[in-house]
Amino acid sequence: MPTHTTEPAPAADAALVPAPRGPNVRARRTGRAKDWARRAPLLPALVFLVVVTQLPFLATVVISFTRWNALAPDNRGFAALDNYRAVFTDPAMRASVGTTVLLTVTVVLVSLLLGLGLALLLDRGFRGRGIVRTLLITPFLIVPVASALLWKHALYNASYGLLNGSLTWIWRLFGSEHPPQPDWMTDSPLAAVEMSLIWQWTPFMMLILLAGLQSRASDAVEAARMDGASAWDIFRYLTLPHLRRYLELAALLGTVYVVQNFDAVFTITSGGLGTANLPYTIYQTVYQSHDYGRASAQGVVVVLCSLLVATFALRTVSSLLREEVTS
Amino acid sequence: MRARPPGPGRGGRSLGLTALAAALALTTAGCYRGAGDAGNDSRHTLNVLMVNNPQMVDLQRLTAEHFTKETGIKVHFTVLPEDDLRDKMSQDFSSQAGQYDVASVSNYETPIYARNGWLSPLGERAAKDRTFDQGDILPPVRSSLTAADGKVYAEPFYGESSFLMYRKDLLKAAGLKMPARPTWHQVAGLAAKLDGSRKGLKGICLRGQPGWGQLAAPLTTVVNTFGGTWFDKDWRQQVDSPAFTEATKFYVDLVRRHGQAGAPQAGYTECLNDMQQGKVAMWYDATAGAGSLESGGSKVAGKVGYAPAPVERTRAAGWLFTWAWGVQKASTHQDAAWRFVRWASGKGYERLVGRELGWSRVPGGKRASLYRNPEYAKEAGAFAVPTERAINSARPRDPGVQPRPAPGIQFVGIPEFADLGTKVSTEISAAIAGKQSVPEALKKSRRLAQEVSDAYAHH
Numbered sequence: 001m002p003t004h005t006t007e008p009a010p011a012a013d014a015a016l017v018p019a020p021r022g023p024n025v026r027a028r029r030t031g032r033a034k035d036w037a038r039r040a041p042l043l044p045a046l047v048f049l050v051v052v053t054q055l056p057f058l059a060t061v062v063i064s065f066t067r068w069n070a071l072a073p074d075n076r077g078f079a080a081l082d083n084y085r086a087v088f089t090d091p092a093m094r095a096s097v098g099t100t101v102l103l104t105v106t107v108v109l110v111s112l113l114l115g116l117g118l119a120l121l122l123d124r125g126f127r128g129r130g131i132v133r134t135l136l137i138t139p140f141l142i143v144p145v146a147s148a149l150l151w152k153h154a155l156y157n158a159s160y161g162l163l164n165g166s167l168t169w170i171w172r173l174f175g176s177e178h179p180p181q182p183d184w185m186t187d188s189p190l191a192a193v194e195m196s197l198i199w200q201w202t203p204f205m206m207l208i209l210l211a212g213l214q215s216r217a218s219d220a221v222e223a224a225r226m227d228g229a230s231a232w233d234i235f236r237y238l239t240l241p242h243l244r245r246y247l248e249l250a251a252l253l254g255t256v257y258v259v260q261n262f263d264a265v266f267t268i269t270s271g272g273l274g275t276a277n278l279p280y281t282i283y284q285t286v287y288q289s290h291d292y293g294r295a296s297a298q299g300v301v302v303v304l305c306s307l308l309v310a311t312f313a314l315r316t317v318s319s320l321l322r323e324e325v326t327s
Numbered sequence: 328m329r330a331r332p333p334g335p336g337r338g339g340r341s342l343g344l345t346a347l348a349a350a351l352a353l354t355t356a357g358c359y360r361g362a363g364d365a366g367n368d369s370r371h372t373l374n375v376l377m378v379n380n381p382q383m384v385d386l387q388r389l390t391a392e393h394f395t396k397e398t399g400i401k402v403h404f405t406v407l408p409e410d411d412l413r414d415k416m417s418q419d420f421s422s423q424a425g426q427y428d429v430a431s432v433s434n435y436e437t438p439i440y441a442r443n444g445w446l447s448p449l450g451e452r453a454a455k456d457r458t459f460d461q462g463d464i465l466p467p468v469r470s471s472l473t474a475a476d477g478k479v480y481a482e483p484f485y486g487e488s489s490f491l492m493y494r495k496d497l498l499k500a501a502g503l504k505m506p507a508r509p510t511w512h513q514v515a516g517l518a519a520k521l522d523g524s525r526k527g528l529k530g531i532c533l534r535g536q537p538g539w540g541q542l543a544a545p546l547t548t549v550v551n552t553f554g555g556t557w558f559d560k561d562w563r564q565q566v567d568s569p570a571f572t573e574a575t576k577f578y579v580d581l582v583r584r585h586g587q588a589g590a591p592q593a594g595y596t597e598c599l600n601d602m603q604q605g606k607v608a609m610w611y612d613a614t615a616g617a618g619s620l621e622s623g624g625s626k627v628a629g630k631v632g633y634a635p636a637p638v639e640r641t642r643a644a645g646w647l648f649t650w651a652w653g654v655q656k657a658s659t660h661q662d663a664a665w666r667f668v669r670w671a672s673g674k675g676y677e678r679l680v681g682r683e684l685g686w687s688r689v690p691g692g693k694r695a696s697l698y699r700n701p702e703y704a705k706e707a708g709a710f711a712v713p714t715e716r717a718i719n720s721a722r723p724r725d726p727g728v729q730p731r732p733a734p735g736i737q738f739v740g741i742p743e744f745a746d747l748g749t750k751v752s753t754e755i756s757a758a759i760a761g762k763q764s765v766p767e768a769l770k771k772s773r774r775l776a777q778e779v780s781d782a783y784a785h786h
Contacts, residue, residue, distance in 0.1 A: 070414075071742040073421045073443070157597065158588030159529075159606040177526075185592045186760045269592060272537040272756045287410045288539075288746040290417065 057303070064296035071290050083297035093281055093298065100259060100277040103190065107197045108254045112247065114198070115205025120239075122206070123213045133210075140203035148267035151196040156184040156268070189273040193264045201258065205250045212246030213239070245319070255309055278302050372401040373663055376416060377431035378650060379406045382485055382690040385680060386671060393679060394670050400663050409540070413745075420445040425657035428664045432653040434471035434723065437481045438733075438740055440653065441474035447654040450479035452665050459669045463694045465715070468649050471723040471734065481651035482672040485690035488636070488645035488717035489548060489737075492602065492617060493609040495632040497521060497528070511549065511577065511637040514609065518585040521608040530585030532607040533578065535759045536594035539748030542756055544646060544737040545611060547748075548636060550574040551727040552644040557739050557747075557776065560730040562783040564776035566751065567769045576765045579758050591760040603627055611636065613648070614717055617710035618687060633713035635720070640728055643720035646737035649693065692718055732783070743779045750775050 067079035087093055122133055155162050164181045171179035185192045224234050262279040269275040285295040377383045383406065390402050407415060419426050420440060432440060440446050453461040464483060472481040493505055501524045503517055518530030534542045555570035565571055582590050587601050595612060602610045603625050621628050636645035652671055654664040670676060677697055680689045686706035691697050698715045726736040733740040738748060754768035
């Protein structure tokens, strides 16, 4: 990540101000040389970064203006805005935007709340805390496709899944032979996808919030306690304000990741029953329609939207960093 | 070009990589040809691109020790999931970059690729090759790998059809009998009687998971035998025709009334599990499923009977699918490539797998000789004959009651079908879930099919 210098870049500075004569010209020049001496070692990395991230994106932008379908190798050419028109008029694409927003917001908010609860619990001292923390983090370490498969087969499956098996077992305890056997993935397909993602992302939220909690000075809390503040008051007036930045950071990072989720949708519902999100729709355009032009246009649109979100995320992170430095 | 296929999970950015790779491939296509001298074919390396099915992984294990030892030809394998494979293959073959000498092509791609001039014809080589014995290949499989010009463009590695698997013991307990050649309505009647005859037992398992290779495959075989088709011979779409509607309604009703729980997300794997766990009494699916049902760890081994694919208005209804080896036209190692193909598709390889890994692992369904092999019959006794019969009764060029514009039983042999079949099956899967009616689903599908009709109408 490039470091943000708060001072204006000297190069720009020099371009704006006509160079005054006098001794400070030399000083400025040596200052600039020093600046470059500091930056030079970073240049190869910067060039490399631009080449591997920006050039492919430029290629995508170029392709998004071409008529290029792998099924019709002879029919290639300049398409102007046709692909973009297709993207914005495609009902499947429009539906998947709604699905993506709903999926992302639900997953991020719920896992944030659960993560907050778990972080508050883990912030207390108790025996075996290390083990509990490790166990809670585990879902985040599982390969996404594997976790999606686990949810689809081992848990949700209506005839051999654990959820319905548990229902059968509980009902049998009470002597009933007819337990309800809901078909989880059919009755609430989007909720089924969301559940598996919440399970996966709660540990991530918990980790960030736990780090926030542990960076808190304990004397303020103790002083509040001495003054007779209740636990709720402490949470409301001390903990929450302190955690606000961490909550924002966790929410924004989570959003950036969950927007891109593909594995759960692909594995659990195959994009059926209104669960196709943007990455899945783009995947279908590439792998089934083989329409590279339109897929690139879809990609460009999604990247532009993601950039908006990412901008906010980065702003939050940098303000957080600044605060760390000044405090 | 060594760019990775796009990881779909990484949003739009990864497309950029592919796009760049593709853009470069465009500029270099035509001037890049695989290095190596065509004169000395036993000294160099073959690049093989193949799908990541277990049979292929076995082949990869056996190649160095046997093929390379015998011929001196080294083989580099690139193994990919089906979707990635098709994408990479169409990129490499359409630009004729020659990066891959041999690729696993199914009977869906073979005629399409051949028409585009991307594959080398193999028929003449095979006919000259006495030990290969082209006449031993099952006729429908051979015909499905033959292009419109009458030449064979790929040699099969394994083949499959579809049939009805049913629990003999459960039918007997319920006092029912499976007809020798059941119709769909008879099967629906049996499913109704078997449904609930034991606690937690469903009548039948049928795929409901969206996908042209999932729900669309068995559904299309039902459509064929009910007298329907996706397109008539003049490319007019028939998706909302009475026969197509009747077949779809029948399929959706059957699976909703007497089918497995969780049908809208159930594909091949889920049905196999349901059948193995004794949750369903019947299963209409790929002949390959029988191998798993009869394998050592299966609870239902020995209890399963096999009936031909149920019919209504046609003589047979089983599908036909085969993974085969095609040689890229631009490959500079045509001779070495053929030597690999004849080894992998030959009789000797089947015997080799039987010896080294066990007869249940043999890639079958392609040669008549395998079904006369006593050792194989001992291993696959219950389903060997039904499988061979199912494949031999498949007619990929005439699977229904009307002439077709393109080959294919459970698919339409045009590049657009992957997209069309997937989108239509997504709508029908929603009908299985009860989110919409079959006519509604087909009304939406009609628009999609019409686009394909329009594209082909002026041909």
